[in-house]
Amino acid sequence: MTNLEITWVLAEIADLLELGGENPFKVKAYRQAVRVLHHLPEPVAVMAQRGELAKLPGFGKTIVATVKELLSTGTCTSLARLREEVPAGLREMLAIPGLGVRSIRTIYSHLGISTLAELEQAAREKRLRTLPGIGTKSELTVLRNIEMFRQQHGRFPLGVALPFANQLVAEVRTLPGVERAEIAGDVRRGEEMVETARIVVGADEPDRVLEVIAGHPQAARDTVREGPSISFRTWMGLAVKVTVVSRKDFIWEWFLATGSRAHTNRVAEMASGNRIPPNRLNSGSFLQEEWEIYSLLGLPYIPPEIRENCGELEAAKDGSLPELLLPENIKGDLHIHTMWSDGLNTIEEMAKAAYAMGYEYLAITDHSHSLAIANGLSVERLQEQWEEIRDLNRQNLGIRLFTGVEVDILADGRLDYPDEVLAQADVVIASIHSGFRQEAEKITTRIEGAMKNPHVDIVAHPTGRMLGRRRPYDIQIERVLDLAARTGTWLEINAFPDRLDLCDKHARQCKDMEIPIVINTDAHDVNRLQEMLYGVITARRGWLTVDDVMNTRSFDQITRVLGAKGKKK
DNA sequence: GCCGTTTTCGGCCCGACTGTTTTCAGTCG
Known part of the structure; x- marks a missing residue:
């Protein structure tokens, strides 16, 4: 387990303890441990092997035991117990700005509301404002912020998705028969919030690679195999899609999977006059690098970060594409x-x-x-x-x-x-x-x-x-x-x-x-x-x-x- | 839950803003 994953467990424990009305300082102790792990320069697993967990500030008997349990079993009994006691929806509500623990507990105890959907409905029906300490303004804030939360739902900041994608791609590269593996999609384009971490792989026997990936420990739920791709969610909830194709199709697939859709559609349109199959060059040989796609259209290479169909193709045509910062x-x-x-x-x-x-x-x-x-x-x-x-x-x-x-x-x-x-x-x-x-x-x-x-x-x-x-x-x-x-x-x-x-x-x-x-x-x-x-x-x-x-x-x-x-x- | 003791309990970054109140609680950074 990585440091990040362990912080997620400890943070959830802190939230659930707080929602359950526990001593605030106990809650703070878990949050402090999260902070320490965030700033740790090495994997906590390595420190555990050296028996140095207890040396970390704020790591006492209980938290050390929790981390050890996570490292050895991947599970956490105290969290499992808390999850039974506190409805999961209450934790989601904590993510709504303007709603703190006290308000959530008030709403839960008075109206029995324990999911975001129920909360939204109650706010629309103007029932929140009847509660002690909650007025019309707070009710409106809740509605607005639920909307923001929904827009972000299921997405992860680039800061989470990029390290994950880097690690996955490094692992996939070690698999037998894999010739090339690269990050594509939102992550490659550098989108600030990532919907799906996408990886494209070129391999001898795509089916065999797909089978191995299906057994990846991070493929925690919603695993679906569809054509050349496998999709799953990590247990944190990050959506992942890995596409495995033969080496000759790799570059074209990588280009398409990088997107954006608006950009690749326009490129495909421009190429449609050109009778060559999309994975091949005029010479009939297969594409070796992505710039060859643009080159076929008489264009310079366009970096992934600006493939958004917002002027990059025009700029490429008239030679005004900027030389982007490195x-x-x-x-x-x-x-x-x-x-x-x-x-x-x-x-x-x-x-x-x-x-x-x-x-x-x-x-x-x-x-x-x-x-x-x-x-x-x-x-x-x-x-x-x-x-x-x-x-x-x-x-x-x-x-x-x-x-x-x-x-x-x-x-x-x-x-x-x-x-x-x-x-x-x-x-x-x-x-x-x-x-x-x-x-x-x-x-x-x-x-x-x-x-x-x-x-x-x-x-x-x-x-x-x-x-x-x-x-x-x-x-x-x-x-x-x-x-x-x-x-x-x-x-x-x-x-x-x-x-x-x-x-x-x-x-x-x-x-x-x-x-x-x-x-x-x-x-x-x-x-x-x-x-x-x-x-x-x-x-x-x-x-x-x-x-x-x-x-x-x-x-x-x-x-x-x-x-x-x-x-x- | 952790820490650091004047060791086994008592204390644990603080202050402003907002919205709810009618003197303050909740939330946030």
Whole structure:
């Protein structure tokens, strides 16, 4: 069992205990264990083999026993018991923003409601508002958020689906007779929410490969064999489809399975005048690589991330296809956290990890004072931290560190540090962590105010959305983009896979408006620095090139532009 | 459930916003 799978079990236990009215601190203990596992640099199975589980913070007798049971049997008796006691639907309700444990328990005890469908019906029939502590506004919020939940239902963030697909494809490649196996579908195109993780395999004897995959331990339910494909859901619920064809059909199948449907349909249309069977070249030999399909049509290769039928074929025809950003173009990360606020590693550890990734620079941008839950820095602690950064720079770590802050845009629109403090930082990021639900005018004005401040370089996670969990703030994005273009404020693509904020569409709008983009991980530990990849994928989906992204610049270049920015009007 | 003891119990990141109230509880980050 992977760390991720174990966190899912522990998180479910926490939720069910909470719904069952257990001691909140017991619940928190499980949640803490989930947090620790999320940040663990190695498989927990390996730690278990070394007998080191109990060394993990927050891992006592019970949680160690639970993890051991999962690792050895794949099951969990305490979870099984809880599932019998607490209706599964109540846990689904926890995913509805605005509904917490107390409200769910009230609804369950008064109305006997234990499924989302019943909840929705009761809200429509205006029965929720009759309950103590629930009024008309809450009832409407519930209805709106059920709708959001349904739209996401059964989909998983790219951050979950991509690692899974990578692992599956690596396993399939080891099977006898498999010549080639590749990720296709939503995952290959980098869609932020994945409906189905698709794999395409080219093999000698497709049937034999399909049989083996049918027995894959992750093929937990809904397994269906249909023609050359097998579909199943992992026990987490992620839909998977593996298609196995002969080697000669591989490239065409891979292309079709990658989609999008709108893109492949148009390509097929363009090719229909061409009497060659789709898996062959003019010469009669079989396709060896995907670019040959485009080449047959006289087009350059079109990267999967922009195969959405939104101008890519036209651009390919007239030679204006952009040369998309690559992960190796990124020279530094300008938004990370350390133990000074709510991060898990020291500045030095983060710096060394960033150096190991080949970066030239890293900005240390911990939270500001008002974000108490994240241990935000007072002005005094901020100055102390900057001293440490200057010390580290003198030690010549091979990577240059920028002093910085992620300063809160407070609910009334003020910034959480005075201008004279901001003026001293190399990098100032402004972002919102409170008052998410303010009305459009108010919250837009807040962000505009921050952008007008001459010391603010970057606005981080500009829309505030959390995929599948939280809607964007009610901001007027056009106004924000407009002002960013005028003030030269950089807008962030936050690479954290639950955020991806800005999204691909907004990134493309920024490109059109010549607004500088910066891709940051917002990493709270050394592992999460690796999530830069998700930001790069989002940027590629937004058609961004090296020129559009500021942290592709060298240390000297970025120092120069950051230095010049302090004078913006 | 975990931790760290002035060891076997008592405490466990805090503060703001929202919607429900009519002085506060629930939710969220």
